[in-house]
Each structure stands twice: as structure tokens, then as C-alpha cells.
């Protein structure tokens with residue numbers, strides 16, 4: 001299994017804000033500063049604005065954090081780096097409560113930070129699952145109250161999941177076999193999870209079409225909602241007297257881990273954000289053999305995402321939205337004619 005950075009190593013790599021900025025600079029400008037406006041190669045770090053470079057030719061100011069989820073953050077970059085590292089490598093992730101304690105920040109800041117990182121864990125260009133794929137559904141309990149010390153008042157939600165079957169010897173995608181044939185000596189590959197409103201065919205088909213490549217072999221139980229999908233090779237296993245985990249071993253393993261994680265780390269998920277938690281779980285599961293790079297993956301992926309605000313995440317309306325904004329005129333630097341703002 002690949003090596004991952006220990007807490008001490010991580011601390012040694014990123015002891016202060018400068019070290020974090022150096023990594024961001026390396027990612028953004030691997031060949032040195034490049035002005036996004038005029039292509040100039042000379043720039044100076046501003047003392048007056050954090051993490052911001054100013055082009056010597058055109059005066060355009062570019063923040064090292066622009067385009068990442070850290071943009072305009074009030075938290076130190078070290079907190080972001082640590083949180084990304086902990087969420088990527090800690091096998092169970094970390095609740096906002098634990099993170100707040102570890103980082104010495106407010107619970108509300110920790111919660112928002114974690115939600116932003118979870119959104120950054122979904123690569124918008126990710127490839128669909130392929131080959132032989134097990135698909136099944138499971139019921140998950142969720143909490144209807146916030147207090148982790150009171151007993152779980154639960155409802156149930158329906159989660160659908162899919163996981164690739166791989167050949168144990170080669171580690172590559174399992175070759176499809178005749179219908180009903182046993183798959184032995186296998187490993188699990190990548191997984192996907194999502195909440196569905198019900199077991200109806202329309203929801204199940206939509207999940208499959210979004211997450212699994214056409215031409216794949218779907219191994220499922222005998223549920224009536226699977227048949228009727230065009231473009232897939234459907235290999236249903238009628239479970240009958242056999243225990244359900246025998247033919248659908250890997251997806252059942254994924255569900256078992258997911259449930260244990262939800263109860264252990266979060267004392268039960270809350271229904272509002274469950275998709276984000278499922279993404280977090282799948283992100284770590286899919287990188288379990290190379291966790292050492294996931295921290296950078298989060299930062300790298302994060303660059304593809306538009307920054308999310310608190311209001312995007314909670315789905316609430318920003319009470320200040322549309323209201324006239326009173327904003328002081330930006331201070332002009334004396335040396336700069338027209339400063340772009342990034």
C-alpha cells in the first residue's frame with residue numbers, strides 16, 4: 001500500500017503560511033509567474049494584499065487562491081491544508097466537531113470548511129464506472145435532530161450504489177462471463193453512491209445512466225426495477241435461499257462500510273447534506289490504495305470548481321442578495337494605473 005504523509009511529516013512540509021503559498025504557486029505557475037491578462041512573466045507579491053501577485057507590465061493583480069475553494073477565505077491556508085489532509089487520509093474522515101477541536105476554530109467555520117472540501121471531492125470530469133459492475137440499493141438511517149448525545153431519531157433514506165469488479169490477479173477490470181457464472185478471485189474497484197427518492201425504475205435507471213458506461217455488465221439482484229435498460233448487459237442474480245451478500249459481495253461491503261462510517265463518525269447523517277457525505281465516502285474509497293496523493297487531488301480538483309458560498313451549500317437564500325451593496329471604493333495603489341482584480 002502506498003505511503004502516506006504522517007502528521008509529523010505533514011507538519012514539517014507545511015509549517016506556516018509561506019509553505020502553503022509555495023505549493024499553490026508551484027501548482028498555478030510551475031514555470032514561474034505568468035500574468036493571465038498580458039502574459040507578462042514578471043510579477044511581485046503584494047505586501048498589502050494576501051497571496052496576491054501584481055504584474056509588472058500591466059498591473060493586473062492575481063490571487064494565488066483565485067479559482068480555488070480557498071478564494072477570499074478568512075481562515076489561514078494551513079487550516080485548509082490540514083483539513084484537506086485529514087479528510088483525505090484519515091480512514092474515517094473527520095466530523096466538523098472533531099475538526100473544530102483539532103484546529104482551534106469555531107464549529108461553524110469547521111462545518112463550512114468541510115462542506116467546501118466535500119464539494120471539491122467531486123471531479124466534474126470523472127469517468128463513469130465500467131466493466132462488470134455490481135449495483136444494489138440499501139436503506140440508511142439518518143438523524144432528524146442535531147445533538148449527537150441524544151438517541152438517534154431516525155428516518156430512512158434509500159441509497160443506490162455501484163462498484164466495479166476487478167480481477168484480483170491483474171487488478172484490471174474483470175472480463176464479463178456468461179450470465180449467472182460466478183466471479184471468483186476479485187477485487188473491488190471504484191464506487192459511486194447516491195440518494196434516490198424511491199426504488200422505482202426511473203430513479204434506478206437514471207443513476208445507472210449517469211454513473212456507469214454503456215456496454216458494461218450490470219450484476220444485480222432480482223429487483224423488478226432493473227430490467228428494461230437499453231445499452232447495458234444485465235446479469236441479474238436471483239438470490240432465493242442464498243444470502244444476498246454472496247453474489248453481490250462488493251457492493252454489500254461498500255454499504256457496510258458506509259453505514260459504519262456514518263454512525264461512527266457522524267452519529268448518523270443528516271438528510272440535508274447526505275449526498276455530500278456519500279461523495280466524501282466514495283472519494284476516499286476510490287483512492288484507498290493511494291491516499292498520499294488525495295490531498296493534492298483535492299487541491300487540484302478544487303481548481304476546477306467555482307468557489308461555493310455558504311448560501312450555495314445550505315441551499316438557503318442569502319438575505320442580503322439583491323440588496324444594494326455598500327462597498328468602499330477599492331484603494332488604488334499609487335504605482336498602478338488600472339489594477340484588475342481577480
Ligand SMILES: [Zn+2]
Pocket residue numbers: 035036037038039040055056057058059060
Ligand atoms: Zn500583465
